[in-house]
Amino acid sequence: MTTGSLVKRALTVAVAFVVLLLVLGQLLGQPILLGYVATGSMEPTxxxxxxxxxxxxxxxxxxxxGDVVVFxxxxxxxxxxxxxxxxxxxxEGYVTKGDSNPFTDQDGGEPPVTEGQIVAVAWQVNGEVVSIPHLGTAIMGVQGVMESGYDLLTAPLGVTTAFEAENAGAIMIALGIAMLGFGLLVERVGPHRRDTTRSTARENVYAFWTTIGLVLLVLVTLxxxxxxxxxxxxxxxxxxxxDPTDDPQVLAPGASTDLPRTVDNAxxxxxxxxHEAESSGVDAEPDRxxxxxxxxxxxxxxxxAPETTGEYARHVGEHRYLAVLPPSVLVWLHGVHPLAxxxxxxxxxxxxxxxxVLVLFGSGDFRIRRPGGHVPLWTRLQRKLRRLRRDD
Structure with a gap:
């Protein structure tokens, strides 16, 4: 493989990774590694x-x-x-402001921002935000195209639901199903071409560490x-x-209340x-x-309740870890950092x-025999459907 092809492949993977992060960020409603600003409130930064x-x-x-935060x-x-x-x-929390705005967000009616509201911090070098020019413009353009396409497709069907991130996810799933159907159709009725190449790979033999790597990727992801x-x-x-009421969350200044919280493990x-307090005036017992x-x-x-009257928000962080280590060790590691x-x-x-796996199977390559593996996918699906009808 030449240096040029390696660079091209690396760029392709990088672009795909960036696109994946942006799509996931939109679907989850928060930036993942990359974000963008849609207005000029942070100019000239x-x-x-x-x-x-x-x-x-x-x-x-x-x-x-001095930090730029997403909240x-x-x-x-x-x-x-x-x-x-x-x-x-x-x-009560942080006071925030757009660099180009003449007043703070809190002067405009936004309550102080607590740590629990902050989802990300913009990366800064020597106090300057590392920005990527026009990235958001490109993403908003893609969103606009998807929104127009969504409206074009749904209008004849009488669908009035507005385009949202969830709609984008549904569209992607629908496109995937459509592509699968198209592939089956091509396999069924498309032109057949004789394969004149000969592979030197062993059929149905899978390298040990490659297979283990894929299994571990799935397990670690789950x-x-x-x-x-x-x-x-x-x-x-x-x-x-x-004027406090019977509502446990409407209190006299300085008063306290206890609320139960259930932690389910499905x-x-x-x-x-x-459990961690992410704002003042809140505590959890037990905290672990x-x-x-x-x-x-x-x-x-x-x-x-604060001594000053008004409406407030309190935030509690909840972190979960699989108990594959002693609880005291996991709590200590959490104190170092949740990622630890x-x-x-x-x-x-x-x-x-x-x-x-080494004890049960050794370190040799895996060989999986699949009877009928040479049969086309469409034929195998037809056979399965016939079996299901007979079983009924």
Whole structure:
């Protein structure tokens, strides 16, 4: 393989990776490694449509004054994601502001931003945001094309649902199904061409470490998803007022209340759960617990109303780890960094899997015999359908 082909392949993989991150970020509603600004509120740091490298909050840690952060706003942009700079820090949270705006977000009615609302921090070098010119413009252009195509396809069918990220995901799935159907059709009725090449690869023989690598990739992906997806930040509304009510979240200034929280484990592996306060005036007891498989645990969230009347939000972070290590070790690793605990869990899964496979199967290549493997896919599907009819 020449240097040029290697560079071309590397560029192709890089572009595909960037596109995948952007699509996933849109579907999940938060930037994954890459983000962009849609307005000019951050000029001259970033122009409208510029992109930036977004470091997830779990990796970046606690932000500080001067950082540009992406947060889930409560009032701005109808509660959508906002990218602004932290200009101050108070007991209630961070004060944020667009570089080109004449006033802070909090002067405009946005409550102080708590750590639990922050989903990413823009990467900065020597205090300057590393921006990617026109990245957002390109993405918004693609979204516009998809929206136009969506409207064009759905209008004749009388569909009135607006185009959203979930619609984009559905369209991608539909295109995948359509491509599968097209491939079956071509295999069935398309022109047949005799294969004049001869392969030197052994049929149905799979290299040991390649196979193990694929299996481990699946296991590690599933394990990471089982830890990351249920984790997150939970918000509790709180009202501090001189006229408290029976509502446990409407309190007199300085008063406290306790709210129960149930932690469910729907999996078949015990989990270690760590609760962390991500804003002032909130606490969890116990702050760590082990929940057995297909079981649930209880924790108590304590909220304290500020002395100043008003409406407030309190945030509690919940982190989950598969209990493949002693709970005390996982809690200690979590204290170092959540990624350290996740990495340790995955390392144990990899080690146990490799040892088990070596003991059971040895280190030789795998050979899988598949009777009828030479039969075309369309013919195999027809045979399966006939068997199903006979069984009925």
């Amino acid at each position: 970033m122009d409208a449509g510029d992109g930036f490298v977004a470091i997830p909050s779990a990796v970046a840690g606690s932000p500080s004054e 889930n706003a409560r009032e701005l942009h109808d509660g959508g994601l906002t990218t602004h700079r932290i200009v101050d820090e108070t007991d 394990a990471t998803a089982a830890m990351v997806i249920p984790s997150g930040t939970y918000e509790y509304g709180l009202v501090s007022t001189d 999996g078949y592996v015990p989990i270690v759960v760590v 617990q082990v929940v057995g498989p297909r079981d649930s645990g209880e924790t108590t969230i304590s909220l304290t 605990a996740i990495t340790a869990v995955n390392a144990v899964i990899v080690g146990v899997t490799v040892v088990a």
